[in-house]
Every structure is written in structure tokens, then in C-alpha cells.
Amino acid sequence: MSSYDIRKTALSIETIWHERGPRLEKPLLIGTAVVVIRNPFAGRFEPNLMPFQAALRELGRELATRLIAQIGGASQIEAYGKGIIVGEDGELEHGAVWHEAGGQGMREVLGQPKAIVPAAKTIGGAGTRLMVPLGHIHAAYVRSHFGTAEMTLWDAPRRDEIAFGLVMATGGRPHARIGGLAVSEISVHDGQR
Structure with missing residues (x-):
């Protein structure tokens, strides 16, 4: 992975067969990938975070690639989200x-x-x-894909670290039945509907 001081990475996949309703024919997979890096700005104020943001793009691509491979390929992904936990010597903007x-x-x-x-x-x-929200990758109004994935590591982040996470899922909630835009009804392709 990138040139940042990475202490650890973690990949986890949940396999969900039902939510007390009928067993799914194919399980819902929810994957979480986390990378823990040393926070280069821990304990101090940095006025310009744009170079840090730009340098992390490669890390985002690499982490996404690893998670997608674990879930079964890009064509399987229907929902996504991201999460950040900044250690106590950092500030929320370092995670933003x-x-x-x-x-x-x-x-x-x-x-x-x-x-x-x-x-x-x-x-x-x-x-x-941290409970990371999920949403459909093509349309924000697909309610069936509103969900969460837990992002946690027992030993991270330490005070001078940041845990960056990505979450992806192969579908929406099992047995979703609260209406809203269905996946089959996505037509505008503007990210909303």
C-alpha cells in the first residue's frame, strides 16, 4: 500500500442468510476494510490538508480494490459507505x-x-x-439499501493514528419492505433516482 506509515489493515466479511424471515437464496455479504496509519498532524494544527487528502487517493483505491476482491468483484457491489476514527491527538478535520x-x-x-x-x-x-452508513451506489433514494456496517479494531486507533475504513455490500437489507425507489426502478442515473 501507499507510502504512509501503515500499522495494520483489516478486512472482514459478514455473511447474512436471514433476519428472522425466510432464508435468502444467496446470502448478503457486507465487507469492511480498515487501514490504520500514523496521523502526520497529531498534536498540532496544520492549515493546509489538501496535499494529505490528495496523497490518500491511492490508499483509497488500493483499499477498495482489496475489499472488492474479497466480496467477489465489482459487479457484485450494490451499496457502499466510508468511516473514519481519528485518534485523540488528532482533529476531526484530519479524518475529513x-x-x-x-x-x-x-x-x-x-x-x-x-x-x-x-x-x-x-x-x-x-x-x-463506529456504525458506518450504507447507501445504494447508483441512487440515493433506494431505501432498501439504507443500512450500516460496524467498523472497529480492538487496538486502534491509538492517540496518534487514524483508522480509515470502506464498507461495501452485495445488496440491501434482507426482506426490505418499507417502500421507496426499487433497484429495478432506477432510471435517472443522477445519483439520486
Whole structure:
């Protein structure tokens, strides 16, 4: 991976067969990929974070590529999101660089879907649990694909680290039945409908 001081990476895949309803013919897979790097700005204010954001684009692409391979290929991905946990010696803005870097990395590897990549970010210590929102990759109004994936590492982030994460899923919630735009009804291709 990139030239950043990476301490560790983690990939996890959940395999979901049902949510107390009928067993799915094909399980829903939800994958989470996390990379933990040393925060180059821990303990100090940096007025220009744009070079850091630009340099992380490669990391976003690499992490997305690894996660997609674990889930079974780009054609399988229907939902995505991203998450950031900044260690206590950093600031939320140090994690905000992942909005563009991680989001664009996923989009490039997935063929440039237009829907916004939902995100969650926080400041926290080792073992912080972050629930990362998921949304459909082509249309934000597909309610069946509103979901979450947990991003957590027992030993990260440390005070001077940042945990950057990407999440992807092969479908929406099992047995979704609350209406809204169906995947088969996506037609505008503007990232909304």
C-alpha cells in the first residue's frame, strides 16, 4: 500500500442468510476494510490538508480494490459507505480528508457510480465502535439499501493514528419492505433516482 506509515489493515466479511424471515437464496455479504496509519498532524494544527487528502487517493483505491476482491468483484457491489476514527491527538478535520480520497477511490474501482458515499466520522480511542452508513451506489433514494456496517479494531486507533475504513455490500437489507425507489426502478442515473 501507499507510502504512509501503515500499522495494520483489516478486512472482514459478514455473511447474512436471514433476519428472522425466510432464508435468502444467496446470502448478503457486507465487507469492511480498515487501514490504520500514523496521523502526520497529531498534536498540532496544520492549515493546509489538501496535499494529505490528495496523497490518500491511492490508499483509497488500493483499499477498495482489496475489499472488492474479497466480496467477489465489482459487479457484485450494490451499496457502499466510508468511516473514519481519528485518534485523540488528532482533529476531526484530519479524518475529513477521507471523504474525497476514500469515496473517489471506491468510485474509480466501481466504475464511477454517482450516488453520494454515506459517511461517519468521530474522534476516539482504541476499540471505538463506529456504525458506518450504507447507501445504494447508483441512487440515493433506494431505501432498501439504507443500512450500516460496524467498523472497529480492538487496538486502534491509538492517540496518534487514524483508522480509515470502506464498507461495501452485495445488496440491501434482507426482506426490505418499507417502500421507496426499487433497484429495478432506477432510471435517472443522477445519483439520486
